[in-house]
Amino acid sequence: MNITADIKTKIARIDTGEVFTYDTLAIPQGEFSAAAKALSRLVANGIIKRYKNGIYYKPKQTVFGELKPREDVLLKNYLFENNKQIAYVTGVRLYNQLGLTTQIPNVVRLASKDKQIKTTIGNLVIKPAKSYVTVTKKNIPLLQLLDVIKDFKSIPDLDKKQGIAFLKSSIKNLSDTDKNKLVDFAKVYPPKVRALLGAILQSLSLNELSKQLKETINYLSSYEFGLSQKILPSIENWNVT
Template identity: 30%
Template sequence: MSIGVKTRSAAGLVRRRVLAGGERFWRHGDFEALSASAVATALSRLAREGELQRVSKGVYFRPRMTVLGPSMPATSGAVAISLVRPVHLAGLSAANVLGLSTQNPARREYATTANDPPTALAGSRVRTGRPAARASLGPEDGALLELLRDRAATSDLSPQQTISRLQNLLEDRRRFSRLAAAAAEEPPRVRAMLGALGELTDADPRDIGKLRNSLNPLSRFDFGVLGHLPNARAWQAK
C-alpha cells in the first residue's frame, strides 16, 4: 500500500472516530496505532472544516450543538486533557457538571489514574489511583463513575430527582456499555448501582448480566441516596 493510500485510510479512520465520539477532547495519542503525522494532518483538517476546535497544540475539542450554539470546552476539561494520565471531575465538581448540584467548590475536585497528584492540578483536591480502565472515558462518563463511588451523596436534588437525572444520563446504550466495561475495575458497589440503574433504562441486557455476574451474591452494599431505587434490594443494597 502506498504512503498516499495509507494517509487517506488513516484520515478516514480519524474522521469516523471523531464524528462518532460525541462531545469530547481529542489528542494525537488517542490514535496510537496510526502514523503521528497522518493523525496530526487529519485533526488539523477537521478543525479547518469546523468539526473540531483547537484548544492548544495537539489538543482539539469536538463540540455539540446547543440552543446557544456550539458548546465550549470547560477550563477544567482543557486542563485535564493536557495531562499525561486521564483525569475526571470528582466530588461536588462531578455533581455540578452532571446537573445534580449548583454548587461550585472553591477548590476543584478531580480523580486520576495516576498514583500521585499531577503538578498541573496543584491547589485542587485530587483522588489518585483510579482504575486504568477509565483511560478511554470522556469527561462526563468519568464524572458519572465518580458520582456512583460517592453514592450520589453530592447531589442537591431529592433522591427521586437524582435517580431520574441519572436515568436520563444513562439512557444512551453506547454510554452504558462504555461505563459497564470500565466498571469491571470499580468497587462492587459501583457495579451494583450501575446495574440497578441500567435495569430502569434501555441498557443492553448483556451489559446488565455481566454486571450482575461480577457481584458476590452474599455481599451487601451501601447505596446511599440510590438506596431509593425501586430495584435496589434486588441489586444487593443493604
C-alpha cells in the first residue's frame, strides 16, 4: 500500500471532529514529504481541514454549520511528541480544574523539561512553564501536586485552609511508592516546596519521609506562604509562615 492509500485508510478510521497529526498517523520520517502532499490534496478536496501546520481534523457538520474541534482537544496535541507525553497543564488553569480557584484564565501554562511551548489555540494563549523533572504520564499528578505547593501563596482567591486540606488528602491517598516519588521529585524543587511538603508530611505522621526533606533545607531560612499554625500546626518546625 502506498503512502496516500495508507493515509486515506487511517483517516477513514478517525471520527469526525477528531484532531490528528503526523504522529497520530504513524507516518515514517522518510515519508513526510509524500505524506504532506497527500494531506494537502485531502485538504483541497474538503475531506480534512488543516488547523495549523501539522495539525488536522475531520470536519463535523451540524445544523449550525461546521463544528470545529474543542480547545481542550487541540491542547492535547501539544502535550505529546512522538507519541510520548512531554508536557502537562499547570498554573491557574490547573488550579481551577482542581477546585482551588474560581478563576478561569485564557492563558494556559504547559510545563515541560526540555521544551518551551508557545502558541495560541482559539482564545487560549499557551505559555511555557518549567518542569523540574522529565515528564511522564505516570508522574504528572505528582508534579501537579508539587506545583500547587510551589504556587500556593499566589493561587488566586485560594482558601488556604481548604488548600492545605486538599494537599493533605491528596498526599494521604497516594500509594507508598508514589509518596516516595513525591519526596524524590520535591528534592529538585525550590526549598520552599520542600519545607511546606515536609510540614504536611509531618502532620500526616509520615516522619521518615519528612526527615528526608528536613535534611535538604537551610534551618536558618524562612518560607512565607501566608499560613498560620492554626491551619497547619507543624509549620513551626519548618520555618514556614
